[in-house]
Amino acid sequence: MKRLWWILGMVLLASLLLVGCQPGPRAAYGGVIKIGHVAPLTGDIPKVGEEGKFALEMWLEDLEKAGGLEVGGVTYRIEVIHEDNESKAESSAAAATKLIAEDKVLAIIGPYASKQAIPTGEVADRNKTPMISPWSTNPRTTKGRPFVFRAAFLDDFQGFVLAKFMQEEFGAQKIAILYDVASDYPKGLAEFVKQSAEELGMEVVAFESFTTKDRDFSAQLTKIINSDAEILFTPQYYDEVPLIVKQAHELGWTKPIVGSDSWGSPELMNLCGDDCVGSFFSTHWAVAGAKGAAKEFIDRFQSKYGYAPGDVAALAWDSAHLLQKAIQDCGKLTGNLEEDRQCIRDALANISEYEGITGKMRFNAEGDPVKCAIIVRINENYDFEFYKQVCP
C-alpha cells in the first residue's frame, strides 16, 4: 500500500510540473474561437456530412492563411469541432449539448437533415447558443426559436417556385407527383407543390407515394403513365431518383421530369447517367455556369477533394461566412460566453445583406433566409447547368 501512495504522489508531482508548462487561458477564450459542427458523418447520408466538413475545412484554411480572424483589434484562431450525429435525433441533441456545455463553443453550424435539426434547434435555443442549419428546410427548425437560423430556403417557397416554373416553362395543365410518404422532406414538398399547382389553376392528376428504401416503383409509375399527366415531379434523394427515372423511361414515360433541391448531389449522375439528362430541378446552387466567388469555390473544392461541391457544401460555406460576419459585426468578444453568444445572435439577425455563393441573403424575423431559387437543367455533359433564377 505504501508503494502505491508513493507512485500516486510521484504522478501528482510530475503532472503538476507538466501542467505548469502549459499556457493558461488569458485573452478571451485563450485566443481561440470554437465553433461546433454537428453533421451526419455516419448513418444514412454520410456524403452530406462529408461535404459540410470539407467546406468548413476550406473556410478554416482561408482563415489560417489570413493569420486568423480579427475581431475588435484582437486576432483569434478559429477552431471547428466536428461531431457526428449518426443521422439520429438523440445523438444530434447530445452532440450539440456536448459542444455547448463541454467544449463551450460560441456557435453551432448544422445539423443538416430536419429530423435532427428540429430537436437540436431546441437544445441550442434553450442554451442560448446561436445555431445555423445549412440545409434543413422544415419550418419548425427555426419557428419561435430566436437563436436558430438556416441558410436554405423553405419548402413552401420552393414548392411555389416549382409549380410556377412547370406552368410557365411547359404550359403544363396536368401534373403527376411521386414521393416518399415516410420521409419528411419529400412529403412536405410534394404537398406544397400540389397546393401551389392547384392555386395556379393546374390539376394534380396523380399523387402517388411509396416508402423509404422501396426500390421498385412500377405500380405507381404505371398509374402515372396511364393518367394524362404532362410532367412528373419527384422530390426524392440522389439514391432514389435514378431508380425512379430509369423505371419511368423503361415503362414508356417520355415527358419531362422535374425534381427539387434534394437531387443536387454529385452522386446523382454517377448513378443515373443518360436517363437524367434533360431533367430540371430547383436548387440553391448550380455548378455549371457559375460565376465569380461561386466559381472560385467550385474550382478549389474540385481540385482539393476530387468532386464538384453540391448544395450542401455551398450552404455550409455560406453558413460559416454568415457566422464569421456576425462575429466580426459583434465588434468585440468579452470572454463571457453568454454575452458573446447573445451578441453573435443579434449580429446574425441584423445582417442587412450578405453576398453569398448561393445568392444574396438576409434573415427574416424567424431566422429564415430571404433569397432566390435557381432552376437547373441537367445537360449532356452530366452537369447541373444554370437555367433560370426565380425570386419570391
Place this chain on the structure above:
Amino acid sequence: MKGRWARFRRWFQGIPVASWLLGGLAAATVERLVGLVVAYTLGLSGIPSFFGLSLILANPAQIPAVLVYLLVMYALPVYLVARATAAWTARLVTRMSTRTYVFVHVVLLFLVVYFWGELDSYRLLVLRLLAISIILTTSLNLVNGWMGEFSVAVAGFMSVGAYVSSIVMVWGFVDDDVFGPAVFPPTLASLAFPFALGLGGMAAAITALAVAIPSFRTRGDYLAIITLAYVFIVKSAVENMEFIGGPRGFMNQPNVAGFPVVFIWTALALWVIYNYTSSTLGKATSAVRDNESAAEAMTVDTRKVKVVAFLTHAFWSGVAGGLYAHVIGYINPSSFGIVKSAEVLAMLYLGGLSSITGSVLGAVLFQMLSEILRPLQLAKWLVIPVVLIVVMIFRPRGLLGFREMRFPFLQPRPTEEVGYAPASD
C-alpha cells in the same frame, strides 16, 4: 495476483457502501464549488464532462491535467470522506432493516448522481438517455433473457408509448396548433406526467397483446419475425397519421422529464422487474425457457406466463418511450426503426441475458462508449463493434449472462475477519 486482489477487496470492504456514496456526494460538492477554478488552473477549457476521457481522446497532451483533475476532484474527496465516515455509517447501516438499507442507498445514489450531473447540461442529458436505455434493456431482458424468446419489438413499443404519452401531454397542457389550447393549466403538467407515461405504457401493452396472441401459439423463431413486422407496422402507421405530424414528427412536449423524474421511473422499473423475476411467476418464466413441456407438465400455465412477461416488457418499453419523447422534446417515426431495436439488443447481449445487473452494465457501457468515443468520429463505429465482438468471443453469454453481479464487499457484513474499522495499510 490473487493475494493483491484479495487485499484490495479487503481494503475496499473495510468501508461500507454508504460511506463511498457520501464520499461521492462530497466530491460532487467540491467539484461544484471549485471545479471550474481547478479546471482553469490546470489549463482545461472547463469542467470535464465525463471524467475527461473525451478530452484525452481529442488531445492526448491533456492527459496529465485530466489525471490531476480526477485525483483532486474525485479520488481524494471520495477516499477521505469515505474513510472518515466509515465507522459511523457502519454502525448505522448494520442496524437498518433491509428495506431501509435499500431505500437509503438509492436516495444516496440519486443525490450523488444528480449533484454531479446537474453541474453540466451535457451530463444531465446523457444521464437521462442512459436511464432510459437501462429501462429498455432490462425490460427486453424479461423476454429475451428470462423467457428465452427473441423479440425485436422494443422500438415499436417505444414508439407507441412515446406517441400516446406525448399526445396526452400536448393535448392537456400545451397550446398547440393541432390540439388547440391547453385543456388543463400547464402548471399541472408535472403532476399528470406519470399518468401520461402509464397510459403510454398501457397502450404499448395493448398493441403487444395483438402480437402475443397469435405468436405464442407457435414456437421457435416466429416471434422474431412477427415482432420485426410489428416494428414496421407501427412505423408505417404513425407515418400515415397526419394529425400527429406523420413523418414530419411531433413536437412541443412540455419539459417535464427532468433527471429526478427519469431516475424515479428507472428505479421503479428495476424494482418491479427484479421482483417479477424473483417471484413465482418469474421462476415459471425461466422454467418455460428451459423446457416448455416440462414446465407445462409441472402445472405451469405456459401461455399465460409468456403473455404476462411479454406485456410487462411492452409496458416498460412504452414508458421508456414516453420518457424519451419528453427528454428530447421531439419524436419522429423513423427514430423508432429497427436500428433502435438493434441498439437495445446490442446493450442486452453485451450485458448478458437473465441478469438485471448485466442489463444495467450493458446499457451503461454501450451508451457511455458511444458518448466518450465521440472525438474518434468515424472510428467510433469501428471501436464499438470490435468491443462487442471481443466480448462475444471471451464471454459468449455477455458480461454477466445468467448471473447477477454480487457485491459481497459492498454488503454490510460486520464479520470478525473484516470489521468496519478504518482500513489500514
